[in-house]
Amino acid sequence: MSSMLTHAIRNLPASSAWAARVFARSLSCSSQLQAAAVQPKSKKTLAKSGVKNVVVVEGVRIPFLQSGTSYADLMPHDLARAALQGLLKPRDVVDHIVYGTVIQEVKTSNVAREAALGAGFSDKTPAHTVTMACISSNQAMTTGVGMITAGQCDVVVAGGVELMSDVPIRHSRKMRKTMLTLNRAKTLGQKLALISKIRPDYFAPELPAVAEFSTSETMGHSADRLAAAFAVSRLEQDEYALRSHTLAKKAQDGGLLLDVVPFKVPGKDTVTKDNGIRPSSMEQMGKLKPAFVKPYGTVTAANSSFLTDGASAILLMSEEKALAMGYKPKAYLRDFVYVSQDPKDQLLLGPTYATPKVLEKAGLTMADIDVFEFHEAFAGQILANLKAMDSEWFAQNYMGRKSKVGAPPLEKFNNWGGSLSLGHPFGATGCRLVITAAHRLKKEGGQYGLVAACAAGGQGHAMVVELYPQ
Numbered sequence: 001m002s003s004m005l006t007h008a009i010r011n012l013p014a015s016s017a018w019a020a021r022v023f024a025r026s027l028s029c030s031s032q033l034q035a036a037a038v039q040p041k042s043k044k045t046l047a048k049s050g051v052k053n054v055v056v057v058e059g060v061r062i063p064f065l066q067s068g069t070s071y072a073d074l075m076p077h078d079l080a081r082a083a084l085q086g087l088l089k090p091r092d093v094v095d096h097i098v099y100g101t102v103i104q105e106v107k108t109s110n111v112a113r114e115a116a117l118g119a120g121f122s123d124k125t126p127a128h129t130v131t132m133a134c135i136s137s138n139q140a141m142t143t144g145v146g147m148i149t150a151g152q153c154d155v156v157v158a159g160g161v162e163l164m165s166d167v168p169i170r171h172s173r174k175m176r177k178t179m180l181t182l183n184r185a186k187t188l189g190q191k192l193a194l195i196s197k198i199r200p201d202y203f204a205p206e207l208p209a210v211a212e213f214s215t216s217e218t219m220g221h222s223a224d225r226l227a228a229a230f231a232v233s234r235l236e237q238d239e240y241a242l243r244s245h246t247l248a249k250k251a252q253d254g255g256l257l258l259d260v261v262p263f264k265v266p267g268k269d270t271v272t273k274d275n276g277i278r279p280s281s282m283e284q285m286g287k288l289k290p291a292f293v294k295p296y297g298t299v300t301a302a303n304s305s306f307l308t309d310g311a312s313a314i315l316l317m318s319e320e321k322a323l324a325m326g327y328k329p330k331a332y333l334r335d336f337v338y339v340s341q342d343p344k345d346q347l348l349l350g351p352t353y354a355t356p357k358v359l360e361k362a363g364l365t366m367a368d369i370d371v372f373e374f375h376e377a378f379a380g381q382i383l384a385n386l387k388a389m390d391s392e393w394f395a396q397n398y399m400g401r402k403s404k405v406g407a408p409p410l411e412k413f414n415n416w417g418g419s420l421s422l423g424h425p426f427g428a429t430g431c432r433l434v435i436t437a438a439h440r441l442k443k444e445g446g447q448y449g450l451v452a453a454c455a456a457g458g459q460g461h462a463m464v465v466e467l468y469p470q
Contacts, residue, residue: 043447046334046362046466052149053319055329055468059435060086062263064274064310064423067164070265071309076101077108078266079311080115080161083428086261087157087315090325091120095153097127098143100136100160101427103167103208104129111161131427133456134375135338135350136160137312138430138463142336144316154321159313162425167208175202212456215344219377219456220292222347224299227380229345230387234298237379238285241303241420244376245279248417252277256416256443259312259435276306276423303379303420310425312432329468331438331449335362336463343458346398348381350460351452352388356405358450358462370446371465372408373433375453376418385454408450415440429453434465441467 047053062082065071071079080099099112108114112127121127132139137160144156170176178194185191211218227237251257252273264270280302290297291304322329339353351374359365376382388394390407416436419429430453437449449465 043368046332046364046448046464052151054145054148054333055317055319055322056331056333056434056438056465057315057317057322057327057329058088059259059312059314059330059431059438060261061259061312061428061432061435062086062310063260063271064276064308064425064428064432065271066276066423067307067309069165069275069309070268070271071163072165073267074163074265074309075108075166076105076161076163076311077111077114077118079163079263079309080111080159080313081118082263083159083161083261083311083313084115084119084121084157086263087313088327090155090315091125092122093321093325094121094125094155094157096144096147097121097125097157097159098140099127099129099158099427100131100138100140100430101129102131102133102136102162103164103426104131105163105166106168112159115161116157133459134377134424134426135430135453135455135459135461136427138336138433138451138453138461139338141314141316141333141430141434142461142463145333145336148316148318154318156316157313158316159311159431160425160428161311162427163309164307164425165309169208170206172202172204172206174199178202210456212343212347214457217344218292219347220299220304222344223304223378223381224290224293224297225345226348226384227298227378230384232298232380232383232387234286234300236383237298237303238282238300240379240383242280242282242285244379244414244418244420245277247415248274248277248421249279251416256439257422258439259432274422276308277417277421299378299380305377305419305424308423308425310423310428312425312428312430312435314431314435330435331441331468332466333434334464334466336461337361339460339462341458341460343456347456347458348377348454349385349388350454350458351375351385351462352394352460353399354452354460354462355389355450356399356401358452358464359405362464364448364464366406366408369408369448369450370412371415371437371440371444371449372413373437373440373449373451374408374414374418375424375429375433376414376420377424377454379420381454382418415444430461434463437465438467441465442470
């Protein structure tokens, strides 16, 4: 990775000048948030002969909240149930339900099924749960796409959920082994003998960590190293994080976050909006100390996504079925790809690898894309991906490509905020990206959107979303 740093910097923009351009251009797009919807430009459709068109009929999410706040006393299936109940109500025609999650609650390991039953879906409707780190709901959606295009289903509900307020905390392995053995002991003497072997260190709990199993490195530490490798400065990261919060606040105040549905929390007030959107100032953000690589790291709490509780759901149908039921779809889900790369030095570069592949698969170029929605795990991760995508050297030496794909123009990029500000419930973010892309395409007059995300394990996903004819 150190050699990559030396060579990559030669092909990357100077930090301060580039950051200034990024921030200026990003804020210039704020006027778009107030603009009325315009007619999309006429482009070719991405429909393929002999392949069923899969459409998004509706997509919702409950407000994404910082962990430890209003959802703290609930369980994951409670959040997923609320998202499912926020969808349109053709529950009797749903053929299958797929949900994504990352940190599973052991009591509801198939959270899709428990949430569906609680939301009033038929007990005859199959449901299963998938996991693929931060692209779990992406996997849920593409699983639904596959079911529909294969002719197995006409209507699939996909979604994702995460509850970081109450993650499973296990006994140590020594204690677990002792307890299981104790359960099999038949006599009092055997039980007392086992209990006598318990030592104080047995009581130390195993706490979950956002870390790679294969490398034992936390994701924040990986993000810090990635930012350093691509010469992403602390200033750039703070400016980008401020951009995310600023645009999210404007979108929230402007009523553009149409996917958010109210959720009456049992025993508490009704939650109506995300609570992590907090535009600050460069001065305040600059006071924070590094969160992972100390004392010289550049990733802080202010330029990282926060631990989030939330759930999302999306209603997918074959185009034929949707029209027969009288629905006006929002968008088509078109080509998609999944990628994997080195989980140590390229853990968070999924969008860089996935974007050119999905564009080639769809027969598009970066210039054809009107709306970009990328997952923001860390500001440094986003900016490193943009620099990698704009580096000829990286494309040729690490991706095996003849030329770079190019970085998305900032005036089209995450214009209504992103995971840094809206929140990132690991299993639920993918659906938010897709439905936001659909809404932005309609509002901003575009036809093609590109959704991309990185994930733990060095994996990534990208998908093309096409606006349904208005």
